[in-house]
Amino acid sequence: MPKLKNDTLIRALLRQPTPYTPVWIMRQAGRYLPEYNATRARAGSFLALAKNPDLATEVTLQPLARFQLDAAILFSDILTIPDAMGLGLTFTEGEGPRLERPLREERDIRKLAAPDPQERLGYVLDTVRQVRSALSDSVPLIGFCGSPFTLACYMVEGSGSADFRTVKTMLYSRPDLLHHLLEVNCRAATAYLNAQIEAGAQVVMIFDTWGGTLGAAEYREFSLSYMRRVLQGLKREHHGERVPSILFTKGGGGWLEAQAASGCDAVGVDWTVDLAAARERVGQRVCLQGNLDPAVLPAGKQAVRAGVAAVLAAYGKGAGHVFNLGHGVSQFTPPENVAALVEAVHELSPAYH
Numbered sequence: 541m542p543k544l545k546n547d548t549l550i551r552a553l554l555r556q557p558t559p560y561t562p563v564w565i566m567r568q569a570g571r572y573l574p575e576y577n578a579t580r581a582r583a584g585s586f587l588a589l590a591k592n593p594d595l596a597t598e599v600t601l602q603p604l605a606r607f608q609l610d611a612a613i614l615f616s617d618i619l620t621i622p623d624a625m626g627l628g629l630t631f632t633e634g635e636g637p638r639l640e641r642p643l644r645e646e647r648d649i650r651k652l653a654a655p656d657p658q659e660r661l662g663y664v665l666d667t668v669r670q671v672r673s674a675l676s677d678s679v680p681l682i683g684f685c686g687s688p689f690t691l692a693c694y695m696v697e698g699s700g701s702a703d704f705r706t707v708k709t710m711l712y713s714r715p716d717l718l719h720h721l722l723e724v725n726c727r728a729a730t731a732y733l734n735a736q737i738e739a740g741a742q743v744v745m746i747f748d749t750w751g752g753t754l755g756a757a758e759y760r761e762f763s764l765s766y767m768r769r770v771l772q773g774l775k776r777e778h779h780g781e782r783v784p785s786i787l788f789t790k791g792g793g794g795w796l797e798a799q800a801a802s803g804c805d806a807v808g809v810d811w812t813v814d815l816a817a818a819r820e821r822v823g824q825r826v827c828l829q830g831n832l833d834p835a836v837l838p839a840g841k842q843a844v845r846a847g848v849a850a851v852l853a854a855y856g857k858g859a860g861h862v863f864n865l866g867h868g869v870s871q872f873t874p875p876e877n878v879a880a881l882v883e884a885v886h887e888l889s890p891a892y893h
């Protein structure tokens with residue numbers, strides 16, 4: 541296999557020295573970019589875009605054409621798994637995702653099977669292969685999936701929710717049933733990430749967007765333990781290269797030690813976490829990824845530069861930091877402020893290495 545021209549992200553994730561802090565941005569391909577909106581309009585909808593490997597490859601590469609990012613992230617969605625399970629995924633403009641057949645009956649949950657990624661998610665694997673070929677080993681490609689618990693939230697609620705009442709009611713009234721669902725999601729996520737790795741994903745990330753809404757004991761039992769099992773089931777190497785893994789629980793700052801012991805190489809942290817304290821707490825075990833508040837981005841270039849400086853200073857000197865936002869970039873972000881962020885990381889971070 542040819543070597544990556546820029547392997548800064550891989551090295552940082554493995555806590556090896558780098559000349560500067562690598563940077564990529566959650567949701568770097570998205571609605572804040574006019575060229576993304578144009579391609580999505582051509583595709584007809586978000587889902588049509590995600591299911592068309594040519595167009596999904598095009599939008600994966602769009603942010604890299606604008607900004608000096610150290611990684612590409614596969615353009616797709618975590619809800620491709622419930623879609624492949626037959627729950628009927630739709631996205632309505634301005635409303636977010638909706639599943640037509642949410643899981644409410646025990647018999648539907650008992651019937652559920654983990655989809656074969658080659659059979660049901662071939663379009664994602666085709667996109668991974670096409671992006672890898674288009675990147676020609678310039679920067680690594682990150683693949684991803686949703687955590688078993690976060691997937692279950694959407695599968696049971698049928699959409700996003702302010703309080704996740706239905707899934708939490710199931711957690712407390714029928715823990716056995718939720719465990720069954722998480723078990724299926726765990727097998728699905730493991731097979732899906734391994735298929736992405738075989739297709740060419742060089743890093744994998746588990747997005748646990750809703751694990752942080754749980755109590756501490758429930759987080760360990762219903763979210764973290766299943767992510768640990770996904771991590772244990774992953775191919776650690778592909779073609780002789782390590783495939784680092786990132787675990788990100790939004791709102792999970794209270795449980796960093798447990799996350800660091802889960803078997804991942806890196807822990808993503810949101811902006812509510814003090815990066816200096818987080819580094820103390822995880823010690824030498826993992827790399828940290830994050831954690832600028834995405835709300836800084838619309839505030840202007842000076843605010844962005846100050847925010848970047850503060851995050852870099854909080855982590856401090858040495859290896860093991862990947863610069864990112866604490867959550868996805870919002871659609872109301874001026875692209876030139878993202879440019880300012882990336883430039884500031886490249887300019888200010890060498891002093892810390």
Ligand code: CP3
Binds near residue numbers: 569571586
């Ligand atoms: O980071 C990237 O650039 C890769 C692409 C990516 C998308 N979704 C594209 C997308 C990734 C990694 C995701 C993950 C995802 N999807 C998560 C976990 C990360 C997170 O944000 O917490 C979740 C919870 C979802 C489910 C989802 N998809 C929601 C709630 C929404 C609607 C909210 C929103 O931001 O619009 C989506 C739609 C979606 N996924 C968009 C994009 C670019 C916007 C849809 C559009 O173009 O209309």
